[in-house]
Amino acid sequence: MSAEPRARVPRRPVHGVLLLDKPVGLSAQAAVSRVRSLLAAEKAGHTGTLDPLASGLLPVCLGAATKFAQLQLDADKAYDATLRLGVRTSTGDAEGEIVATAPVEVQRLTPAGLAAVAQRFTGPITQVPPMYSALKKDGKPLYVYARAGVEVERHPRAVVIHALTLSLAADDPTALRLQVRCSKGTYVRTLAEDIGAALGCGAHLSALRRTATGAFTLDRAITLEALAALSPQERLHHVLPTEVLLRELPVVTLDEADAARFLSGLRRRGPWPAAEQVAVFGRRPRALLGVARCAGGELIPLRLLAPTEIAQTLQQSLS
Template identity: 75%
Template sequence: MTAEPRARVRRRPVHGVLLLDKPVGLSAQAAVSRVKALLAAEKAGHTGTLDPLASGLLPVCLGAATKFAQVQLEADKAYEAVLRLGVRTSTGDAEGEVIATAPVEAERLTPARLAELARRFTGVIEQIPPMHSALKKDGKALYEYARAGVELERAPRRVTIHALELEPLPHDPAALRLRVRCSKGTYVRTLAEDLGAALGCGAHLSALRRTATGPFELAEAVTLEQLEQATMPQRLQWLRPPEALLHGWPQVTLEEGEAARFLSGLRRRGRWPDAEAVAVFGAKPRALLGSGRCQGGELIPVRLLAPTEIAQWLTQTHAS
């Protein structure tokens, strides 16, 4: 019997940011594809990958919002994780093969010792990126070399741990719960391995959940199941405006004539204080035009929305 062809989904312009609670077992790109299909959107991307074994907050950018995804790539992140003590793996997480084991002296994991260890790893620290990572060397990701059994020398990288908490898991003396707020580029797997080394027993990451990125919190996110069960108008109501990605930036508002000139890429003159990054809005109707920077009384365009994107966003907002 010949299978009937699938109905082709008609894509349309959809703009905004959806905060997704990504499940374990799904890659970030696969999760974005699911959201894109559920919203029948033409264009989608994310603001920082999550491994399939990790769950939690994944901001999905749609349409015009993809132009500002880089902002959240640079943002601080927060995670909750579980460290399995006494076991080291080839990848630093539960996906790898066990390469070493050691006894765990649970009676030495006192609150005082864990607090001291957290203090030791808080602030600017150096990490050696793991071989099982997407960092590139000669055009190839490090994990491609690792899968081929090749170990490359990696230079240490400086990252910032803003806050770190460690506590034993109830009824499991060989595990620790970790809560961390850190700068971009921090490898929580590497942090887990380094903490295990400092404890003298080794460790690997057995679970990871992202709880925040920039201004966004996991408590505000929706699941794929919620999206699937919602109507299209309900799905659109979960979208945040593209300017949500520019949270905390100084704002510049332009009247109609000036807004049109800015959108054509022209610099504008005004009494604006110098700023490396500003969010630029049109006054009537109130809508994001793009981003820029202010220097010497000039507003310099950096990233612009197309007039069609602005009109589509305003229509979408009124429709939902």
């Protein structure tokens, strides 16, 4: 006897950002799908992948917020990580096979010695992307080549390590705790391997937790379990308004007539200083309209919300 088909949950328009504390073992896309299902949302996406072996902050964009996800993709990130010293793996993390071991020179692991190593990797540095990464070569991710045993030439990339601290793990003399704030595109696995090389023993990343992305921090995030335990209406209370993605941008506010013309894609003239990106709001009711560029006294539309999205967002804020 065949099983009864599962009833489809009707989707609804949900707009905004949910800060998720992603668990270990779940891909970023699977986590987004779970959030979308719990909120019964029509559309969802994330703002930068987080490996299954990593946990921590994953901003999930819903509805209209997906139009501005790139701003978080470009944001600085912060991580807490654990490095296993004396062991190198094929992937640079705990998922790979051991490829080399070496004795750990404990005398180099003094606070002064670790601070000196951290200083070497602070500021502008270059990294060679790992083979086990989603970067593409001829349309295929590098990890596809890596799994086939093919090594592909990778060019060094410039990144910035804004802050880095290293300290011995309290319960393990062969483990280091790493705290880092870095620019987009930084591979913490590669940083772990390079630090291990600098210490003369090699290392791999054994644990990784993202604690911040841009102005968002982990202390405001919710777990999937906690979200699932709430009622459908209570879950919506954890969705931040779309404009939180734009809070670092200058703000331009338009009256009703100019707002309507702006939403139709027309440039507006006004005394606005030049800016590559500004957040544009309507005055009455106050509502996010989109993102624009200011140049030569003109407001030039870049990404606009649809009138239906604006109306749905206003309605959502009243619920």
